[in-house]
Amino acid sequence: MLSEVSRRDAFPSLEGMTYLNSAAEGIPPLAVGEAFTQYFRDKQLGMDGRDRHFAQWEAAKALVARFYGLSAGEVGICSSSSEAYNLAALALRLKPGDEVVINDLDFPAGATPWLQADSPATVKVWRARDGALRVEDLAPLLGPKTRLVTTSLVSFFNGFRLALPPVVETVHAHSPALLAVDVTQALGRVPLDLRGADLVVSSTHKWILASHGGGLVGVPSARAEAWSVPAGGWFNLHDPFGPERFNAAVSRPGAASFTVGMPNFPAVYAIRAGLEYIDGVGVEQIDAACRPLVEACLEGIAALPVELLTPRGPGETAGILAFRHPAADEIHRRLRAHDIHIMAHAGRLRVAIHGYNTLADVDRFLRELRQAVAELGR
Numbered sequence: 001m002l003s004e005v006s007r008r009d010a011f012p013s014l015e016g017m018t019y020l021n022s023a024a025e026g027i028p029p030l031a032v033g034e035a036f037t038q039y040f041r042d043k044q045l046g047m048d049g050r051d052r053h054f055a056q057w058e059a060a061k062a063l064v065a066r067f068y069g070l071s072a073g074e075v076g077i078c079s080s081s082s083e084a085y086n087l088a089a090l091a092l093r094l095k096p097g098d099e100v101v102i103n104d105l106d107f108p109a110g111a112t113p114w115l116q117a118d119s120p121a122t123v124k125v126w127r128a129r130d131g132a133l134r135v136e137d138l139a140p141l142l143g144p145k146t147r148l149v150t151t152s153l154v155s156f157f158n159g160f161r162l163a164l165p166p167v168v169e170t171v172h173a174h175s176p177a178l179l180a181v182d183v184t185q186a187l188g189r190v191p192l193d194l195r196g197a198d199l200v201v202s203s204t205h206k207w208i209l210a211s212h213g214g215g216l217v218g219v220p221s222a223r224a225e226a227w228s229v230p231a232g233g234w235f236n237l238h239d240p241f242g243p244e245r246f247n248a249a250v251s252r253p254g255a256a257s258f259t260v261g262m263p264n265f266p267a268v269y270a271i272r273a274g275l276e277y278i279d280g281v282g283v284e285q286i287d288a289a290c291r292p293l294v295e296a297c298l299e300g301i302a303a304l305p306v307e308l309l310t311p312r313g314p315g316e317t318a319g320i321l322a323f324r325h326p327a328a329d330e331i332h333r334r335l336r337a338h339d340i341h342i343m344a345h346a347g348r349l350r351v352a353i354h355g356y357n358t359l360a361d362v363d364r365f366l367r368e369l370r371q372a373v374a375e376l377g378r
């Protein structure tokens with residue numbers, strides 16, 4: 001794992017700062033800055049730079065594939081998770097009578113394409129109980145008309161981590177639905193086993209320590225036909241410059257259909273560098289090093305007169321903890337005045353712990369939080 005020296009070398013901006021907000025924005029290592037510089041150098045070559053851009057593209061896809069447990073051909077890269085979900089909605093070609101299951105711990109990107117006024121499907125909401133999604137509550141929402149179940153693996157809201165195998169089993173037992181999984185709050189932070197997911201989506205500016213402007217899409221080849229996006233463009237099309245180009249547009253199947261135009265190469269360079277960095281440290285090592293920090297932070301928060309939103313069952317957390325307090329904004333302000341960075345948003349305070357965090361970060365946060373809560377009362 002990171003030593004004091006390797007941490008300082010890779011993340012100089014963390015010096016003196018207590019940064020517990022990677023669920024919003026990861027801190028990129030210097031290697032990501034070098035990747036941007038490399039992009040600029042390659043771009044200065046004009047069209048000759050494209051060979052280099054595409055080498056980064058292939059390297060980024062190969063890394064994403066490894067993290068997703070897929071092959072590089074089963075990975076596409078678009079520009080955000082939201083874009084990926086909207087393209088997925090096009091691919092589904094939903095009809096009246098179809099049903100989609102979302103849940104109330106999910107980020108809007110995965111939940112809202114189906115809530116648009118002209119989306120024909122009926123939306124059912126899988127509701128969390130005590131901060132956790134239970135498969136026994138999912139089963140009654142499923143049936144022969146369910147076309148899609150969509151969920152985050154780790155909730156942006158309270159950090160609840162879903163166990164995927166029972167969800168896969170329940171979806172298959174009760175419906176013909178496809179299962180879409182958003183791993184934005186998990187990728188780069190916890191080891192993934194995504195078997196059974198029919199579509200995988202992730203943003204790129206959080207735990208993988210890359211940049212904005214990426215949407216990492218995984219489509220297992222067995223699901224390529226189901227997820228072929230009927231969008232205009234060229235990068236996504238079969239023979240876009242051929243003799244039939246003004247008669248018909250035919251999308252490439254699966255993951256390749258999610259990149260409609262020229263890839264966002266600056267983001268691609270950063271994705272390659274961010275994932276390479278994570279891979280070099282080891283996601284298992286990151287997870288193992290973070291576990292005691294998460295546990296200490298959870299214990300510390302739970303001992304205070306705040307409303308803990310994160311469930312405490314075994315295996316139900318990854319890197320995010322969340323809680324409510326009536327004076328949340330003032331607590332946030334006081335922490336920030338001590339250069340302690342957490343998230344105040346969507347009615348709660350959220351703490352995120354990544355591999356570059358230390359027990360000293362957690363101790364400092366808890367000390368200031370304790371003091372703020374004591375002074376501000378309940």
Ligand SMILES: Cc1ncc(COP(=O)(O)O)c(C=O)c1O
Pocket residue numbers: 023024079080081082083107109152154155156182184185202203204214215
């Ligand atoms: C689970 C999840 N998905 C997606 C996003 C962001 O989506 P986009 O890449 O469209 O900005 C977030 C951001 O907080 C998130 O937590």
